[in-house]
Amino acid sequence: MDKELFIEKFxxxxxxxxxxxxxxxxxxxxxxxxxxxxADRWDNARQQHLSKRRAAYLSMEFLVGRAVYxxxxxxxxYDEVDEAFRELGIDLASLEEIEDAAxxxxxxxxxxxxxxxxxxTLALPLDGYGIRYKYGLFKQSIEDGFQKEDIDDWTRxxxxxxxxxxxxxxxIEYSGQTVKAVPYDMPVFGFRTENVGTLRLxxxxxxxxxxxxxxxxxxxxxxxxxxIYAEDISRVLYPNDDTDxxxxxxxxxxxxxxCASLTDIIRKHKARFGTLENLADYISVQLNDTxxxxxxPELIRQLVDNEGFTFEKALEMAKKIFNYTNHTVMQEALxxxxxxxxxxxxxxxxxxxxxxxxxxxxxxxxxxxxxEKTDRIKIIKGDLIHMADMACYAxxxxxxxAEIHTQILKDSVLADWFSLAPEKxxxxxxxxxxxxxxALCNRELSSLITELLGDDNWINVLDRLRELVKFxxxxxxxxxxxxxxxxxxxxxxxxxxxxxxxxxxxxxxxDIQIKRLHEYKRQLLNAFSILWIYYGIxxxxxxxxxxxxxxxxxxxxxxxxxxxxxxxxxxxxGRIVSSDPDTRDxxxxxxxxxxxxxxxxxxxxxxxxxxxxSTAGTEASGTGNMKLMLNGAVTLGTFDGANIEIVQEAGxxxxxxxxxxxxxxxxxxxxxxxxxxxANDPMVKKVVSSLIDGTVSDGGSGDFRELYxxxxxxxxxxxxxxxxxxxxxxxxxxxxxxCIKDYSADRHAFARKQWLNMCNSGKFSSDRxxxxxxxxxxxxKQ
Ligand SMILES: *Cc1c(COP(=O)(O)O)cnc(C)c1O
Numbered sequence: 104m105d106k107e108l109f110i111e112k113f114x115x116x117x118x119x120x121x122x123x124x125x126x127x128x129x130x131x132x133x134x135x136x137x138x139x140x141x142a143d144r145w146d147n148a149r150q151q152h153l154s155k156r157r158a159a160y161l162s163m164e165f166l167v168g169r170a171v172y173x174x175x176x177x178x179x180x181y182d183e184v185d186e187a188f189r190e191l192g193i194d195l196a197s198l199e200e201i202e203d204a205a206x207x208x209x210x211x212x213x214x215x216x217x218x219x220x221x222x223x224t225l226a227l228p229l230d231g232y233g234i235r236y237k238y239g240l241f242k243q244s245i246e247d248g249f250q251k252e253d254i255d256d257w258t259r260x261x262x263x264x265x266x267x268x269x270x271x272x273x274x275i276e277y278s279g280q281t282v283k284a285v286p287y288d289m290p291v292f293g294f295r296t297e298n299v300g301t302l303r304l305x306x307x308x309x310x311x312x313x314x315x316x317x318x319x320x321x322x323x324x325x326x327x328x329x330x331i332y333a334e335d336i337s338r339v340l341y342p343n344d345d346t347d348x349x350x351x352x353x354x355x356x357x358x359x360x361x362c363a364s365l366t367d368i369i370r371k372h373k374a375r376f377g378t379l380e381n382l383a384d385y386i387s388v389q390l391n392d393t394x395x396x397x398x399x400p401e402l403i404r405q406l407v408d409n410e411g412f413t414f415e416k417a418l419e420m421a422k423k424i425f426n427y428t429n430h431t432v433m434q435e436a437l438x439x440x441x442x443x444x445x446x447x448x449x450x451x452x453x454x455x456x457x458x459x460x461x462x463x464x465x466x467x468x469x470x471x472x473x474x475e476k477t478d479r480i481k482i483i484k485g486d487l488i489h490m491a492d493m494a495c496y497a498x499x500x501x502x503x504x505a506e507i508h509t510q511i512l513k514d515s516v517l518a519d520w521f522s523l524a525p526e527k528x529x530x531x532x533x534x535x536x537x538x539x540x541x542a543l544c545n546r547e548l549s550s551l552i553t554e555l556l557g558d559d560n561w562i563n564v565l566d567r568l569r570e571l572v573k574f575x576x577x578x579x580x581x582x583x584x585x586x587x588x589x590x591x592x593x594x595x596x597x598x599x600x601x602x603x604x605x606x607x608x609x610x611x612x613x614d615i616q617i618k619r620l621h622e623y624k625r626q627l628l629n630a631f632s633i634l635w636i637y638y639g640i641x642x643x644x645x646x647x648x649x650x651x652x653x654x655x656x657x658x659x660x661x662x663x664x665x666x667x668x669x670x671x672x673x674x675x676x677g678r679i680v681s682s683d684p685d686t687r688d689x690x691x692x693x694x695x696x697x698x699x700x701x702x703x704x705x706x707x708x709x710x711x712x713x714x715x716x717s718t719a720g721t722e723a724s725g726t727g728n729m730k731l732m733l734n735g736a737v738t739l740g741t742f743d744g745a746n747i748e749i750v751q752e753a754g755x756x757x758x759x760x761x762x763x764x765x766x767x768x769x770x771x772x773x774x775x776x777x778x779x780x781x782a783n784d785p786m787v788k789k790v791v792s793s794l795i796d797g798t799v800s801d802g803g804s805g806d807f808r809e810l811y812x813x814x815x816x817x818x819x820x821x822x823x824x825x826x827x828x829x830x831x832x833x834x835x836x837x838x839x840x841x842c843i844k845d846y847s848a849d850r851h852a853f854a855r856k857q858w859l860n861m862c863n864s865g866k867f868s869s870d871r872x873x874x875x876x877x878x879x880x881x882x883x884k885q
Contacts, residue, residue, distance in 0.1 A: 104140075104180045110187050112136045121191055126200040127260035129193060130171060133184070134263025137174060138290070141299070145290045148299040153371055156384065157228035158881040160219065161364055161398060162391035163357065164212030164340070165233045165302060166240075167204045168539070168700025170264045170289070176543045177224075177294040202257045203699045205239035206304070208344045209619040210533075210726050211430050213700065214504075214869075215391055217726070220536040221873040223293035223300040224563065226885040229873070232364035234356060235265075235287050235304035236340045243658050243697045245603075248674030249802070252342075252661050265289050265304070271370075273363040274310070277355065277448050282333040283308045284363035294538050295563060305363045307336035343660045344619045346435040351448065354397075354440060358449060361398040369405060379410055383423035387881040390427045390498070393438040393490040399425055399497045400455040408451070414458055418497070426880050427494035427501050428531070431723050432508070432516050433623070439487040456488055463496050472523065480519045495520040495527075500880045502529045505724035505745045507765065531876055532748055533724040534869030537565050540730045544704035547587045548734065548861075555580065566865035575855050575862070585854050588711070588735060595709035602702075605693050611650040612846050614739070614839075615731065616714035617698055617706050620657035620666040623721040627810070628828045629653070629714055630673045632836045633692060634790045637680050640689060645840065649847035652691045656698030656706060665813065668806035670694065675799035703727075708734045711857070712759075712842060715740030716835065718826045720765040722746075729867035735857040739842055741831070745867070753863040757856040761838035762831040777824035778815055780832075787832055791815075 116132035117124050124132075175181040188195045207213060215231060222229035241252040265287040273284045284305040291300035309330040318326040336359050341348050365388075372382055390396055399421050406417035430436070446453040460482040467477040478484070482493045495501055495517060503509030509530035513521040521528055542549050542562050553559040555574060561567040574580040592609040599605050616629050633653055639645030655673055659666035677692030695702060713731035715722075715738050722744035732738060732749055739759040740746040750758050763771060781788050793799055794811040801807040817823035824830070846853045865871075877883050 104183050106183055106187055109136060109140070109180075109184070110191070112139060113187070114191070121193060124193070126197045130198050130201045131261050131263050133171065133198070137178070137180075138263065138266070141178065141290070141292070144297055145299045145301075148297065149301060151298070152228040152230060152301075153375060155228060156386070156881075156883050157230065158222075158387045158389060158877070158883050159364065159368060160215060160229060160231045160389045160391060161361065161395040162212070162215040162231065162233050163360070163394040164207030164391075165215045165219075165231060165304070166207030166209070166212030166700060167216045167289070167302070168213075168704075169198075169201055169203050171198050171201060173539050173543055174264070174290075174292055177220075177292045177538055179295070199701075202255070202259070203239075203701050204257050204262075205255055205699055206233065206236050206257075206340060208240055208340070208342065210724075211392060214533055214726060217534065217536040217539075217869040218873055218876075219291040219300050219302055220294075220538060221534070221869040222877070223291045223298050224296060224536075224538070225870060225873060225877070226293060226296045226298040227873065227877050228883055229877075229881075230300055231291070231302040232360060232367070233302070233304050234337050234340075234360045235306040236337055237306075237334070238339045240340055240658065240699070241342055241661065245670070245674065245694055245696050247802070248671045248678070250659055250661075250667055250670050262287075271367060273305075273366045275307075275359050275362050277358070278450055280332065281310055282336060282359070283310055284359060286363070286367070303364070303367070305337065305360050307333050307338075307359060309333035342658075343663075344621060345431050345433050346660075347438045351444060354444065354448060357394055357397050358401070358452070361395050361401050364395075365398055365402050365405060379406065379412075383420050386424060387883065388425050389876070389881070390425055390494055392428060392430045392436070393494060396427070396438075396490040396494045397449075397452065399493055400452045400459060403455050403459070404451055407455075414455075415462075418459065418462055421497050423499055425494070425498045427491075427498040429491070429501065429503055429508075429512055429517070429723075432511055432721065437516075438490040440490065442483065442486045442488055445488060456482060456493070459493060459497065467523075470523075476519055476523075480523075491517070492520075495524075499527065500529055501527050502531045502880070503723065504531060504533045505748060506530055506532060507720070507742075507747055508723040508744060511720060511765075529879060531872055531880075532745060532866070533726050533729070534867050534872035535726050535729045535733070536869050537562060537733065539704070540707065541733050545587075545591065545708040545734055547590055548584075548708070551580075551583055551587060563870075565868035565870065568862050568865050571862045572859065575858055578851070581851055581854050581858065584735065584858055585850065588709070588854075588857070591708040591734075592711075595705050598705055599693060599695060603693070603696055607652050607654075607691060607693055608650065611652045611691065612711050612843055613652055613654060613709055614712040614714065614843070615654045615656075615706055615710040615736070616716070617654075617656040617703060618725075618727050620659040620663070620669060622665060622669075623717055623826050625716050625718065625826060625828060626655060626657060626673065627669045628716055628832060628835060629655070630669070630676050631790045631828065631832060632839055633676050633680065633690065634793055635786055635832075635836045636840070637676075637683075637686055637690060638786065638789055640686055641683075648689050648840075649843050650689050650691075651843055652693060654693045654695065654706065656695045656702060658698060664806060665810060668801060668804070668810055671801055672794070672799060672807065672810070675801075679798065703730065707731050707736075710734065710736040711846060711853075712736060713738045713740070715743070715746050716762075716831075717741060717743045718831075719743045719763055719768055721826070729864065732860045733864040733867065735861040737842065737853075737856050737860060739839055748866065749860075749864075752866050753860045757859045759838045759842040761834040763827060768827065771827075771830065775822070775824070775827070775830065777829045780829040781815060784833060786836075787829055790832075791829065 289302040403417040406412040680690040707730040713736040725744040741762040794807040
C-alpha cells in the first residue's frame with residue numbers, strides 16, 4: 104500500500120480538523136478510501152467469475168459482522184492503516200463504535216459469511232445472494248434481568264462497504280403488487296489473493312416512489328402507501344432462529360430474493376452466451392436451508408414462461424443446478440407453506456409447484472416405489488407445501504453439516520429420500536474462517552503461532568497448527584500461551600466493565616456459553632449446574648472450589664417465552680451467588696448484553712472452557728464450538744454435532760464429555776420419567792425446585808412455574824423434560840467440577856489440553872469445507 108496516497112485520499116474525505124471527526128466519519132472515509140483503492144481488483148475478479156463455471160450461495164441470512172477491521176486484515180493493510188491513523192493523531196480502535204451488520208440470527212448466517220471468506224481466499228468463483236434488511240437482528244439490553252429489544256438501524260451512519268447497482272435492478276411480481284429489487288454489492292476480499300467475491304444483497308423499493316395525484320387530492324397517507332408496502336419486504340430480518348414464522352411477509356421475502364437472484368444469474372448468462380441451453384454447465388446454486396427453495400419453481404417459471412423451454416426440460420435443468428443444505432433436525436424448521444397462501448400470492452409459482460409434485464409422483468410410479476412412500480415424500484401433502492421435499496427432489500446434492508447430523512438425516516429426517524437416492528447425500532462438516540476467528544480476534548496468539556512455525560502461512564493452511572503439537576510439553580511455550588490467555592481474559596474483563604458495567608476477575612476460570620438462547624442448547628442446564636455448585640459450597644459437599652466466572656451471551660427470539668424466562672433465571676442465579684458472602688468471591692455469573700459477532704470475537708479468545716451442552720442429536724453442527732477450540736479452550740460438552748469430531752481430532756482426554764449419547768437416548772426416551780429423577784436425586788430436586796419455591800423471582804409473570812411444569816409434567820405439545828436436562832444433570836455437574844478442579848490443580852496440565860485443542864483444530868477451517876463443496880458439489884475450480 105502506498106501510505107502517502109492513502110493518507111491523501113483518506114484525509115480528503117474528512118473535515119479539516121481531523122481530530123474532531125466522529126468515529127462514523129472516520130469509518131465512512133476509511134471505507135470509501137479502501138473501496139477506491141481496490142475497485143479495479145474487484146472489477147477484474149467479477150469478470151473472472153463470469154468467465155467460468157461459478158457457484159451462487161443463496162441465503163436469507165449473512166451474519167457478516169463488522170467489516171472494517173476484517174477488510175484491513177485480509178487486504179494486508181491493517182498495520183499500515185493503524186500507523187497512518189497514529190500519524191494523523193487518531194485511533195483505529197475508535198471504530199469499535201461502528202455497528203455490526205447483523206443480517207442473520209446465528210450459526211446459519213455466520214456460516215454463510217465464513218463460506219464467502221473462504222471461497223474468496225481459495226480463489227474460487229463463489230458469490231452470495233441475500234436480502235439487505237433495513238433492520239438487522241434486534242439489539243438486546245438486559246434490564247432487571249429481563250431481555251429488552253430495540254431496533255438495529257445498522258446503516259444509520261452510512262454503509263461505505265456497499266455499492267448500489269441500479270442498472271441491475273429486477274422487477275418482482277406478486278399478484279396485485281410489483282416492486283423493485285435493487286442490488287447493493289459488498290466486496291468479499293480474499294486473503295493473499297487477487298480474488299474478490301461479491302455479496303449481492305437486494306433491497307425492496309417501490310416502482311413508483313410517490314403518487315403525486317393523490318397527494319394533490321390531499322390523500323397524503325395513500326400517496327405514500329405503495330412505498331411503505333414495497334419497503335416492508337426488506338424492512339426486517341425475522342428474529343427467529345429455527346422456526347417457521349408462517350408469515351405471508353416471510354414468504355414474500357423468500358420469493359423476493361430468490362426471483363431477483365435467479366433473474367440476475369440468467370441475465371448475466373444470456374449476456375455472455377446468448378442462450379440458456381448451457382446454463383447448467385456454468386452455474387451451481389446452493390440453497391442454504393429451505394428458505395430459498397422457492398427458487399426451484401421460480402427458475403422453472405423463468406425458463407418456461409420467458410425462454411420457451413418445456414416444463415420437462417426446465418425441471419431437468421433445475422435438478423442439475425440446485426443443491427440443498429439441511430441445517431437442523433428441528434421439525435419446526437422444515438418449512439411448510441399453506442397452498443392457499445402460495446396460490447393467492449404467487450399463482451403461477453403455485454401451478455408450477457403442482458407440476459413438480461406431479462412429476463415427482465410420476466417418477467416414483469415409474470420406478471415402482473410403493474404408494475405409501477410416495478405419499479410421505481410428495482411435495483403437496485394435504486394443504487401444505489413441503490419445501491424440504493421439493494428441495495430433495497429437485498437437487499443434485501443434499502448435505503448435512505456434521506457427521507452425526509448427516510447420519511440422522513439418512514436414518515430419520517430424510518430417510519425416505521436417502522433410500523431413493525443415496526448417491527445424492529453428502530456430509531460437509533461446517534467450518535469457520537481462521538482469518539476472523541483467530542488472526543483478527545487474537546493477534547497475540549497468532550503472533551506466537553507465527554513465531555513458532557517460522558511464517559504465517561498457517562492463516563491459509565490451518566492444518567499446519569498440528570506442527571505445534573510438539574510444543575505441548577515445552578514449559579516455556581506453555582507459559583507464554585498461559586500469559587496470552589490471561590491477557591485476553593483481562594481485555595474481555597475490561598470490555599465487560601465498559602460495555603455492561605460489570606466487574607469480573609480475570610484470575611478466575613472463564614467458563615463461557617455463547618449462542619442463541621434455545622431450549623435444546625440447554626442454557627437452563629448450565630444455570631442449574633451453577634445453582635448446584637452454590638448449594639454444594641453452602642452445605643460443604645463441595646470444598647476448595649476454584650473461583651469461576653460463568654459467562655453467557657445469547658439472544659432470545661422476542662416471542663419465545665420460555666427462552667426469555669431462562670435469561671431471567673440465569674440473571675436471578677447470578678444475583679443469588681453474588682449477594683451471598685460465602686460465594687461471591689467464588690462464583691460470578693455474567694450475562695453480557697447484545698451478543699453479536701464483534702462480542703464473540705472478544706469472548707472466544709478469552710475462554711478457558713467452552714460450554715457445548717445441547718441434548719445429543721439436536722445441534723446439527725455448531726460453529727461456536729470451533730471458534731472457542733481454535734482459541735485454545737477445552738470443550739465441556741455432549742456427544743453432539745461437531746463436538747464429536749472436535750473430540751476425535753483433539754482427544755477425549757483433552758476435553759470434558761458427559762451425558763447421554765444419541766444411541767442411549769433412543770433407549771431412554773420411551774421410558775423416560777423426569778419425575779423419578781426429581782424424586783430420587785435430592786440435589787436435582789433442590790435446584791429444579793428453586794424455580795417455584797421462592798428462591799428466585801420471575802417478576803410475577805408465572806414463567807418460572809411454566810418452566811418447572813415443562814420439566815416435570817410436559818405440555819400438550821411435548822413430553823416432560825423434552826431435552827433431558829434432569830437426566831444429564833448429575834453427570835454434567837460432576838464433569839464440570841472435574842474440569843474446574845483440573846484447571847487449578849495443575850495449570851500447566853490444563854493449558855496443555857487447551858494448547859492441544861488449538862493445535863488440532865485445523866479440520867474446522869471453513870477453507871476445508873469450501874474446498875470440498877467446490878470439488879464435490881459445485882464442480883468449480885480456482
Ligand atoms: C458463531 C456464532 C453463532 C453460532 O454459535 P453456535 O454455538 O454454533 O450456536 C451465533 N451467533 C454468533 C454471533 C456467532 O458468531
